[in-house]
Each structure stands twice: as C-alpha cells, then as structure tokens.
Amino acid sequence: MHNAQRNVDSIWWRDGVIYQIYPRSFADANGDGIGDLRGIIHHLDYLNDGTPNSLGIDAIWLSPIYPSPMHDFGYDVSNYHDVDPVFGTLADFDELLAQAHQRGIRIIMDLVVNHTSHEHPWFVESRSSRDSPKRDWYIWRDAVNGRPPNNWQAAFGGPAWTWDEATGQYYLHSFLPQQPDLNWRNPQVKEAVFQEIRFWLDRGVDGFRLDVANRLVKDEQLRDNPFRLGLRAYDRQYHIREENQPGTHEVWKAFRKLLDEYPQRMSVGEVYHDDPAVTASYYGDGTDELHLVFNFLFARCPWSARRFHKVIEDWERAVPPAGWPTYVLSNHDMPRHYSRYAAGADSDARAKVAAAMLITLRGTPFLYYGEEIGMREVHIPRDEILDPPGKRYWPFYRGRDGCRTPMQWDDSPNAGFSTSKPWLRVGPDYRQVNVAVESADPDSVLNFYRRLIWLRKSSPALQRGNYRALIERPTDVLAYLREGEDQVILVCLNFSPRPRVVDLSGMDLPVGAWRVVLSSERAAEGSMYRGKVGLSRYEVCVMEGE
Ligand code: ISL
Ligand code: CA
Numbered sequence: 001m002h003n004a005q006r007n008v009d010s011i012w013w014r015d016g017v018i019y020q021i022y023p024r025s026f027a028d029a030n031g032d033g034i035g036d037l038r039g040i041i042h043h044l045d046y047l048n049d050g051t052p053n054s055l056g057i058d059a060i061w062l063s064p065i066y067p068s069p070m071h072d073f074g075y076d077v078s079n080y081h082d083v084d085p086v087f088g089t090l091a092d093f094d095e096l097l098a099q100a101h102q103r104g105i106r107i108i109m110d111l112v113v114n115h116t117s118h119e120h121p122w123f124v125e126s127r128s129s130r131d132s133p134k135r136d137w138y139i140w141r142d143a144v145n146g147r148p149p150n151n152w153q154a155a156f157g158g159p160a161w162t163w164d165e166a167t168g169q170y171y172l173h174s175f176l177p178q179q180p181d182l183n184w185r186n187p188q189v190k191e192a193v194f195q196e197i198r199f200w201l202d203r204g205v206d207g208f209r210l211d212v213a214n215r216l217v218k219d220e221q222l223r224d225n226p227f228r229l230g231l232r233a234y235d236r237q238y239h240i241r242e243e244n245q246p247g248t249h250e251v252w253k254a255f256r257k258l259l260d261e262y263p264q265r266m267s268v269g270e271v272y273h274d275d276p277a278v279t280a281s282y283y284g285d286g287t288d289e290l291h292l293v294f295n296f297l298f299a300r301c302p303w304s305a306r307r308f309h310k311v312i313e314d315w316e317r318a319v320p321p322a323g324w325p326t327y328v329l330s331n332h333d334m335p336r337h338y339s340r341y342a343a344g345a346d347s348d349a350r351a352k353v354a355a356a357m358l359i360t361l362r363g364t365p366f367l368y369y370g371e372e373i374g375m376r377e378v379h380i381p382r383d384e385i386l387d388p389p390g391k392r393y394w395p396f397y398r399g400r401d402g403c404r405t406p407m408q409w410d411d412s413p414n415a416g417f418s419t420s421k422p423w424l425r426v427g428p429d430y431r432q433v434n435v436a437v438e439s440a441d442p443d444s445v446l447n448f449y450r451r452l453i454w455l456r457k458s459s460p461a462l463q464r465g466n467y468r469a470l471i472e473r474p475t476d477v478l479a480y481l482r483e484g485e486d487q488v489i490l491v492c493l494n495f496s497p498r499p500r501v502v503d504l505s506g507m508d509l510p511v512g513a514w515r516v517v518l519s520s521e522r523a524a525e526g527s528m529y530r531g532k533v534g535l536s537r538y539e540v541c542v543m544e545g546e
Contacts, residue, residue, distance in 0.1 A: 012106055013207065013266040013291060014324050015463040016058025017359065017453050019047060019367045022332045023065055023087055024073060026369055026407050028418035035406070035417070037065065037088035037096050043409075046435065048103050055372060055446075056453040059106035061209045061268075063332055065093070066112075069119050071178040072388055073404075074110075075211065076117035080196035097204055106206035108266070113193050114212045115179040122192070123180050130167050137189050138180050139172035139218065140164075151224045152242055153234040156389040160242075174215055174242065176388055184216040184251055194258055201262050210252075213269030213282060213290065217247030244278055252282065252289050268292040268326065268366075276318035286322025292364060294326055299334050303341050303350065305474040305495040312361060316467060325363030329354055330371050336403045339377035346497055348374060349538035352448045352520050353493050356540040359452040360491045362467035362482065367449075370407055373438050374445035378405040378427045386424065410436035448520065455518050455542065461487040470507050476500055477535065483510070488545040490514055494535040502533040511545035518542040 027039030040060070048054050064074030065087045074084070083093050100107050116123055126134040141149040141161070148161035148170050154177075161170040162177040172181045182189050197208070218241065225237035252269070259265045269290045271279045274297075282293045295315050301307040319325045329337040341350045351374045358365045380401045385391045390399015401424055408430040409416030415430040427433065438444035456462045461484030470479040476496035482489040488510050494500050504514075514529045520540040528546075535541060 012058055012264065013268075014364060016106075017056070017365050017367065017456065018059045018061055018108070018268075019055070019057040019369065020061045020063065020331060021369050022063045022404055024423060025404050025417075027409070028406075028420075028422070031419040032086075033418050033420045034086050034423045036086065037083070037092040041092075041096050041099055044099055044103055044105065048105050050103065052450060052454040055450055056457060057105065057367065059108055059206065060100065061108040061366070062110060064110045064112055069117055069178065071117070071176055073386075075112050076115070076119075076176065076179045077112050078117040078119040078121075080113075080193075081199045094203065101204070108207040108209055108268070109200055109205050110211060111197065111208040112211040113182060114174060114215045115181045118178045118180055122182075126180075127164055127167060127171070130169070136186050137183055137192075139183050140167075140169045141172075141222065142169055150222050150241075151237065152222075153237065155234055157232065157234065172218070174212065181218070182216075184218075184247065185220070190251065190254065194255070197255070197258060201259070201265065206264065207259075207266035207268070207291075210267060210269045210290070213252065213293070214243050214248060214271045214273065214278075216251050217245040218242045219245060244273070244281070249281070249284065249289060253284060256284070256289055266291040268294060270294055272296055276314045280315075280318035280320065280323070283320050283323035286320035292324060292326045294328055294366070296328065298327065298329050299337075299340075303343070303495065305476055305478050305493070308357060309469065309471075309474045309478060312467075313469065316362070325361070326366060327358050327361050327363050328366040328368075329358055330368040330403065331366070332368070332404055333400055334403065335377045336368075336371065336375060338371065338374045342376070343497075346538060348445055349520070350495075351445050352540055353495060353538055355445070355449055356452060356491070356520075356542070357478065357493055359449075359456055360462055360482065360489070360542060361480075362465065368403075372446055372449040373408060373433055373435055375405075375408060375433060376427060376429060377402040378425065380405075380425065384425060408434040410434050442522065451518055459487060459489060459517075459544075460484045461489045465489065470509075471502075477502055479533075481509075489517075490533075490543045490545065492533050492535055492539075492541045492543075494537065494539045494541075497537045499537055500535045502535065503531075504529075504533065505531055509545075513546045514543035515546055516541060517544050 024035045026035045027043050028035050029038035047057050065083050066077045067079040067082050067084045068074045068076050083090050097107050122134055122137050125132050126138045148159050152160035154160045156175050160172055163170055173179050174181050223241050225241050228238050230236040267290045269282045271282055271293055273279045279293055282290045297311040315325050338351050385399050387399030387401045405424050406417035406422045406426050411431040414422055415426045438446035461482045465482035465484035468481045477500050478493045479502050480491050492502050516524050516527050519525050
C-alpha cells in the first residue's frame with residue numbers, strides 16, 4: 001500500500017536533485033570553443049543513464065540559451081522564443097528535451113524578464129520615440145534638475161538610470177545599461193511575457209528558474225532608497241523601493257495560474273535577501289505562488305556547523321507548511337564552494353561533508369555543474385576577465401568568470417571540453433580533477449556525489465521525511481533525523497578535523513539501532529551503532545534506523 005501511495009505522491013521537483021548547467025561551459029560539440037546544446041546531449045548519460053554509474057540527477061536548469069548580444073552572457077535576452085546560434089537551434093533544443101525526457105531528466109529554462117536586452121525589438125520600439133506605443137513597456141522618466149529621478153543604483157555599478165539622448169529621458173536598468181527593466185505595471189507587458197512562456201510550456205519544458213524574482217514591480221512613486229553603510233555605492237542603500245513590492249507577488253500568482261494549466265510544471269525563484277521570511281514570502285501560502293525559492297544563505301556561511309545549523313533552522317521555520325525548502329551551495333554568480341571551504345589536504349573531505357548536507361537535508365538540492373568533481377574557483381588574469389561587473393567597474397572585484405570555466409571531462413587538451421581554445425581558460429588542475437580520473441577512484445568526490453544521490457533516490461525518508469535536529473547548539477557536528485512514514489534516517493556530519501562522538505543516549509529517538517548505509521569511510525558501511533556514533537575526522541555517516 002505504501003509503495004502505491006508513494007508513486008501517486010511523487011513530485012519530481014520535490015523528490016529529485018536539480019543540476020544547473022551554464023551552457024557556454026559544459027561541453028562544446030562543434031569546436032568553436034563555446035559550449036552548446038549538442039554538447040549537453042552528448043553528456044546526458046553522464047547525468048543520468050538510469051544506473052548508479054551516472055550522477056543520477058532528475059532535472060537540468062539551463063542558464064539562458066535565448067538569442068542575446070551577450071553583454072551579460074545571455075541574461076540580456078533579445079528574443080524570448082528562439083535559441084542563440086552559438087548554442088544551436090530550436091531543433092537542437094527539441095532533441096535535447098526529447099533525449100532528456102527519455103532518461104527521466106526534466107528541463108528547466110531560465111526566465112529573465114525583469115529586463116530585456118537593449119536590442120530586444122520591444123526596447124528598440126520603446127526608445128524610438130516618446131509616443132511609441134511601447135514607450136510605457138519600459139520605465140522612462142524626465143531628468144530632475146539635470147539628474148536621474150532617484151538614487152537607485154545598478155547592481156553592476158553606476159546609477160540605475162541611463163540618459164537617452166534621442167528622446168531626452170532616462171530609462172531604468174537594475175543591471176547593465178544594455179539590460180533595460182520592463183515596466184511590470186503595464187498589463188501589456190505581462191500579456192506579452194506570458195505569451196512567450198506559453199511558447200516553451202507548449203514545447204514541453206518542465207519549469208522555469210526566475211531571474212531576480214523579487215524585482216519585477218518597482219515603487220510607483222520611484223522614491224529614494226534609504227541610506228546604509230556599505231563599500232560599493234550599490235551596498236550603501238537598503239533596496240526597499242525596487243525589490244519585494246506587493247505587485248511582484250501579484251505577477252507570480254498570475255504566473256502560477258498559467259503554469260497550473262499544464263501538468264507537473266514547476267518554478268523556482270531567485271531571491272537574494274538576508275531575511276528568510278522575505279525570501280519565503282515568494283511561496284505565497286505554499287500553493288499559490290512559486291513552487292520553490294532559492295535560499296542563498298549557505299553562501300554566506302563560513303566553515304561552521306553552527307552557522308549552517310542556524311540557516312537550516314531559520315529556513316525550516318520560514319517556509320510555509322505547504323511549501324518545500326531548497327538548498328544550494330554554488331551557482332554562476334558566486335565563487336565555487338569547493339574553494340570557499342578549501343583547507344589544503346582536507347579540501348576534498350570538506351567538499352564531501354558539504355555535499356552530504358546539501359543532499360540529505362529536507363529540501364530540493366540544486367547542484368552547479370562541476371561541483372560534483374570538486375571543481376575549484378579558477379583564477380582569471382585581469383586581461384582575460386569577460387564578466388561585465390568584473391571588467392567594467394570596481395578595481396578589486398574579479399567578476400564571476402572564475403566559477404564559469406569549462407567543465408573538466410578528462411585529461412586531454414582543453415579538459416575534453418572542446419577541440420579548440422575555450423572561451424574561458426580551463427582550471428589548471430584539470431589533469432587530476434576531471435570526470436574520467438574520478439570515475440576510476442572509488443573515494444573521489446564524484447563517486448561520493450553519485451552514492452549520495454542514488455541513496456537519496458532509494459530512500460523515501462531522505463526524499464521527503466521530516467527534518468529534526470538532534471544537537472541544538474552544534475559546535476563541530478550536525479546530527480539530524482529525516483523521519484518518513486516507515487523509514488528513519490540519522491545523518492551525522494563531522495565538520496571538524498578531529499574525531500568526534502555523538503552520544504545518542506540522551507536523545508529522543510524512535511529506534512535504538514542504526515545501520516550505516518553510507519559513509520565517507522566506506523569500510524564503516526554496514527556496521528551497526530547503538531548508544532553512540534563514533535565519527536572520524538570530517539566523517540559523513542548516514543544511518544538507517546532498524
Ligand atoms: O551576482 C550577484 C551576486 O554575486 C548578484 O548581484 C546577481 O547579479 C543578482 O542576484 C541577479 O542575478 C541574476 O540576474 C543578473 C545576472 O547577471 C545573474 O547572472 C543572474 O543570476 C542579471 O540578469
Ligand atoms: Ca560550440
């Protein structure tokens with residue numbers, strides 16, 4: 001009975017693991033040095049061939065593949081219903097979708113609709129004259145005393161307003177001047193964007209990752225942001241006027257209704273905010289807004305069990321009961337977590353602890369391509385920097401290229417990514433850190449990810465059981481239960497380079513005997529613990545109650 005029940009209940013975006021691909025950097029099939037859709041198709045079996053020899057992910061989130069002048073590498077879209085030639089064609093996309101679906105892999109697109117490219121026909125028309133029918137599709141304002149209408153700053157540096165000489169007004173851009181913000185207060189904008197969304201839903205895509213989901217609607221009166229202390233001009237204000245406006249929730253609620261016209265579709269919103277309650281507000285009541293929302297607060301945690309614990313507890317409390325948490329350690333906007341947590345010879349051990357936490361918590365884990373082989377942040381020399389914020393603005397900021405380098409497949413030239421010079425340099429460690437070498441090593445980071453993901457897949461408690469922390473004020477060890485209907489899992493993670501003992505005797509536990517089902521010390525697997533769990537340095541120990 002339970003099994004039948006489970007199949008009915010299974011929801012792919014809640015039970016599964018989602019893998020982010022930065023398409024320029026995953027695999028280059030046509031030899032121009034830039035990753036493409038065919039390259040992804042060639043590696044689908046690596047991602048999931050239905051056996052534990054593959055990674056076993058359930059869905060791919062593709063960073064943008066739409067036509068774009070690439071000022072922000074695709075986050076500046078000039079056509080929402082096509083594929084940029086650098087990545088391939090719509091036919092390639094359809095093949096990717098079909099081949100992925102054959103393997104049980106879903107495809108999530110990146111939906112970038114806070115802004116378009118300045119080359120999008122909507123903006124070209126909007127800027128053509130003050131009485132263009134699309135003038136109001138973007139946010140245009142007169143100068144005030146020869147200056148922009150308010151103090152808002154662009155996230156990539158400089159004011160958020162750019163003067164348009166021809167029509168004598170400023171337009172608003174949250175990011176680059178080449179990324180003008182759409183005016184979401186205009187109902188025609190919503191209609192036009194929803195039309196584009198239908199294009200992909202009708203093609204069969206399974207969901208959307210929503211770029212800067214908390215920014216769409218801006219303060220109607222365009223009031224100044226209040227001042228706060230910070231290093232960069234952007235950080236010297238609280239972003240209360242251009243973020244988290246009530247109207248933004250209205251847009252996503254309408255979008256949810258559109259998604260719900262199609263079966264099994266999902267959404268995940270990008271919301272950077274310090275307060276988990278604000279982030280969680282994008283779930284609505286858990287059924288009427290976004291399916292999932294990213295919580296990026298792990299990215300701010302140093303290597304500290306206590307700090308991770310706090311983020312988890314706060315998030316568990318913030319997500320509404322009908323909602324579902326998410327966890328993520330790396331993406332295309334931040335330094336890779338392998339390097340954030342690196343500690344010399346202990347770096348791999350730490351990467352395994354981090355991976356086990358990500359994949360055994362209650363919530364959907366998002367992986368970033370390459371983290372499963374322990375790819376490092378790559379140092380990009382100043383004259384090779386391509387990412388706009390790294391190249392254009394602050395002299396100390398290196399940009400985001402270092403986490404976007406080519407996937408390291410093997411030890412052949414260009415790491416097996418391309419037959420010609422890649423668009424960004426390959427990590428200098430690619431001869432040791434790559435898929436081929438790690439596949440052959442049972443103790444590699446890659447094989448550890450595979451084991452974790454396949455264990456999760458076979459465990460209803462890990463997929464959707466409750467979360468309960470067993471150590472209230474952790475110092476070195478996180479210990480928590482994942483309790484399902486007829487399975488209970490105990491996870492112990494030793495963040496410290498010294499052995500630790502978890503004393504189970506005082507704890508309120510449903511069972512007394514624990515069998516190790518996965519450990520970073522493979523020899524420990526199969527053994528039983530009662531009363532205490534002994535952990536070696538940086539040990540990950542996942543146990544099933546008997
Ligand atoms: O990069 C950041 C932190 O490292 C953020 O400021 C980020 O730019 C912001 O959260 C929005 O990110 C998203 O939209 C941008 C795009 O450049 C990012 O790659 C994308 O993830 C503009 O579309
Ligand atoms: Ca290519």
